[in-house]
Amino acid sequence: MNDSTGKAIQVEGVCKRYGHVSAVNDVSFDVRHGEFVSLLGPSGCGKTTTLRMIAGFVMASDGHIRINGRDVTYLPPEKREVGFVFQNYALWPHMTVAENVAFGLKLRKRDKAFIRNKVEESLAVTGLSGFEGRLPRQLSGGQQQRVALARALALEPQLLLMDEPLSNLDRALRVAMRRELKKLQQRLNMTTLYVTHDQEEALSMSDRVVIMSGGEIVRVARPLEVYEDPQSEFVADFVGTTNFFDGIVSDIGEGVATVKVGETLTLRVGNRISAAPGSAVRVLLRPERVRILAERREGANMLAARVDFIEYYGPTLRYTVALPGGEALFVEAHDIHGSAQIGETVWLSIEPDHFRLIDRKGAPAS
Amino acid sequence: MRSPDIGTAALRLFTYAAMAFLFFPIIITLIVSVNPREFILPPSGFTLDWFKAAWTSETFVRAMGVSLILGIVASLVANTLALLAVLAMVRYDFKGKALINLLIMSPLLIPTTIFSLALYVYFVQLGFGGGIPALVIGHAIHVLPFAARILTASMQNFDTSLEEAARNVGAGPVRTMLSITLPVMKTGLISSFVLCFVLSWNDFPISVFLAPPGWTPLPVELFTYIKFQYDAVGAALASSLILISGIAMVVIDRMAGLRRVLRG
Ligand SMILES: Nc1ncnc2c1ncn2[C@@H]1O[C@H](COP(=O)(O)OP(=O)(O)OP(=O)(O)O)[C@@H](O)[C@H]1O
């Protein structure tokens, strides 16, 4: 059922206040039909509250919520026809797996044969055939999670809301379930809004990511954009690891700005934000964008650094290095073998385009 | 310094002594009710004659029926009220919550005899002192705090996302209450009901003040009987009361664990 706007969810200026506490503040975003959107942010930033307002479990203090173009802001949850998967699964403990899945269908007064088929189908899709007669407490966490999903899918919702559905599973299972969930979502072409505080989950599953902080949206973008071009210190720091330098633009050339950081460090940085000379900027640099070299070569940015600390992560090594001006820097390298030792001096090579610039509005320009 | 073993042993001894002291009258009552030689100890054998006499007496059977109906109705009333009150108090914050809680719990603070007399006077003023409604209300108020305590614990353990999940798949508030909330709280509800029933079943003071003629519950009937006739039929009747309470306690224990229920 596509309506003219093509939007499955529209959240418009929604606020939620608890007394004097503002849990969600003026949040607006859309989810298009068939899209997988994640709400990502640190604990307490208002993700769950936003999702629960869309499901109707809590009433928005302000603003409007539309589902398929219909204003549902004041509609009780049972009238909204959206699927919801709870973080703690919320399976009914007195009902078997089959009864849990069938409950919503029975409420809709479907005939027995239809219900039986639908339950069977939903359990098959989630890999739970044969578990029909079990009670929730007789299942593992991963199996309970699947029942919760099957229960939502049985009603063929046009819209699926999930609140950290994988956060109670161990890492291996979480990664496996993540892929299954994504495949299923693509196969059913189901519009999904997914809450998580796990950046990896958000980046790997989503078409778009909505990043929240302190009850507000700070960024809406595709995963690649979020990571490669965070546009704010918060996003850069929350999604992945980032090095920061504060400096002043001293000169600009063809798409490249020269940034002076402190007394000793000068960086040549891709200037995509058209920073003017004299402006205060913050320079972001992903650790894996730095090449670590044993000797000096030609390059736009060639910095001498002392290795202070080395952490072995398996696929990568993380070096903590110090620049002559005392600035500390994370560098991530895949080359495990020709690795530098602690105390050695190495050369860091950084392409200008691998830096990201952020305007530091209001910062003193000297 | 005292060895902890001696301390533990002493405590154990004291506990057993206290229990023996409490159980002694009950045990004597049970023995007397099956002893063929009326009130002469040690017992000379085993007989169920006294029980037979008690259970075939029309007065006593009727009193038992009264107690049964009274217990069930009062427990139903008390648990319904307690459930609604607890639902509001656990889930919502509102002004006067502490006061309402105190009111519900207040029957525990007042000696039952005084409380019963007060109720009697009050009901007389209202114009229905010594009627069946007065008796039921009196019992219901008496057991209300116990129901409230058990159901509060039960409600606090209840995960509200279970209700949200039901609403989400299309169940309205009433359907959700009937299909999810009450069944999930079943253990607490049954425990609470049985405990209330036992309390009502054993109550004497409230019934003395409030029971109308022809509607005498068993403990009052028993008291009246023992006052005038000092025989083993009374003991058999008392034993019946004890046994039924005992069975009820076993039911609660099986259902929920007595310790958990009484701790509230
Ligand atoms: N019922 C409530 N009463 C008062 N404050 C609340 C209530 N529910 C949530 N909050 C507050 O609103 C803010 C947002 O909560 P929310 O549960 O939406 O966070 P979240 O982003 O889902 O966090 P997490 O990742 O830890 O689940 C928090 O500061 C929280 O304390």
Ligand SMILES: [Mg+2]
């Ligand atoms: Mg949350």
